[in-house]
Amino acid sequence: MGEFTIKMPDVGEGVAEAELVEWHVKAGDPVREDMVIAAVMTDKATVEIPSPVSGTVTWLGAEVGDTVAVKAPLVRIETADRGGDDAPTPAQPAAPSVTGTPSAAASEGEAPARPQPTQANKQPLSQPATIVPHDKPLASPSVRLFARESGVDLRQISPNRPDGRILRKDVEQYLARGASSLAVPAQFARNTTTEDVKLTGMRRRIAEKMSLSTSRIPHITYVEEIDMTALEELRATMNRDRKPEHPKLTILPFLMRAIVKAVADQPDLNATFNDDAGILTRYGAVHVGIAAQTPAGLVVPVVRHAEARTIWDCAGEMARLAEAARNGTATRDELTGSTITISSLGALGGIVTTPVINHPEVAIIGVNKIATRPAWDGTQFVPRKMMSLSSSFDHRIIDGWDAATFIQRIRVLLETPALIFIEG
Incomplete structure (x- = not known):
């Protein structure tokens, strides 16, 4: 009996090592001459390694995933030849079969006739x-x-x-x-069809703006659940009794007025940040951007001076701008200049979102859908209309504590909507 050692062959010019990707044998397996025993991969191709002798595998020198150097021992095979280590052995295993190209793959496995x-x-x-x-x-x-x-x-x-x-x-x-x-x-x-769609026009500008926001602003997102039951009852009453000239109210005008009150206590939230100059600009005016979906893509019409508008006025201006955005007649001034933004998907709002800040602003308020869920009132579970606010902040400017304080202030205002109408 003798032992034959198969070494990692030279699998290509300039290739010093290859990754072992597959064993076709294990210790104790019989092998025949020219039988493929392993496959290795270089950065160019997959190479099959055949056995130049027949015998029984006694040792494997690597595991799948290992990187093996050229000429390193790979397999030992016990053969029927006498002489052991003194027996003559070929200097190189049989030429490996290379796969990985169409021509090689097509002719794969065509060993000498037997x-x-x-x-x-x-x-x-x-x-x-x-x-x-x-x-x-x-x-x-x-x-x-x-x-x-x-x-x-x-x-x-x-x-x-x-x-x-x-x-x-x-x-x-x-x-x-x-x-x-x-x-x-x-x-x-x-x-197996594919289609290349080049981003142009509005879609391209949206992509650029989102890339700018996410690459330059370190976001922190804070989520709070809010009991909207009282506000929904108030909204229903106001819609039922509204004058003909008044628009129908959604929850957004109430949220806009709540934001006006909250930023009065935290002016850093109603601001823009010039990160090139390192300057935070606070605004007395509250210009609320309302992210709106249009056939052309996402746009942000701006309700200017929300601090000087009533609930009805906020609702009317928001409706006017939304219509202009949908039909493409909104002006540049109506689509720029916001100081803080609201993002709402309405009934599609899900449970939680992670809104992207409208650069160069420092805060965005995300509105999720309202759903009736059981809530504990201290003695029993009762049905309540609940909603999550998912809000993101520029963490360079707004600390977590400040973000939480801001949202908690909005929560109190929305859960006790009479406070929204109290001045001072």
Whole structure:
């Protein structure tokens, strides 16, 4: 008996090492000459390593995922030759087979001719294949990839070679046979179409603005649940009794007025930050941007001087601007100059959102949907109309404590809506 050591072959000019990606054998397995025992990968291709001798594997020098240097011991095989280490051994294993390119993949596995398998160990491809009782079918990485992409389980294919390897042509013949196990309903057929859509106009400007906001502003998001039951009752009453010239009220005019009161105590929230100059500009005027979805994309019309408007006036101006934004008649002045922004998805608002700040502002208030949920009143659970405010802040300017204080002030105003109408 003798022992033959297979070393990592030179797999390409200038390549000093390769990653082991697959073993086809394990210690104790018999191997035949020219049988593929492993596959390695370089940055250019996958290379199969065949055995130059027949025998039994006694040692594996690496695990899948390891990086192996060229000429490093890879496998030891016990052979029938006498002489052990003194026995003559080839200087290099049989030439590795390279896969990874269309031409190589197409010709994969075409080893030198050898005797065809006898009828005793040959399973005709014309018959339905059964599961091969192997732990892992023998096939090259390129064949495995082709099988996966074709939806074929290699265990369903009986090898037609004495070494048990499955070739690409075996998979192709299996597919051509139209095996019933591969029948796929039309609705599950693969869709491999792609479409390149160039961002232009409004969509491109939105992409640029969002990139600017997220790349330059470190966001902190604070979420608070608010009991909207009292405000919803008040809103319903006001809508029912409103004058003909008054618009229908949503919750946003109430939130705008609550923001006006809250920023009076925390002027850093109603501000813009010039991060190039390092200057925070506070505003006495509260210009509230209302993020609105239009056929062209997201725009932010601005309700100017919300501090000088009533609930009805806020609602009317917001409705006018929303209509102008939808039909594309909003002017540049009506779409710029906000000092703080509200983002609302209405009934689609979900439970929590993480709104992106409208650069160069430092705060944005996100409105989520209202849902009736049980709430504990101290003695029992009662149905209440609950809503989350998801608000983001520029963490360079606004600390977590300040963000929480601001939202808690808004929560009190919305949960006790009479406070919104009390001056001073």
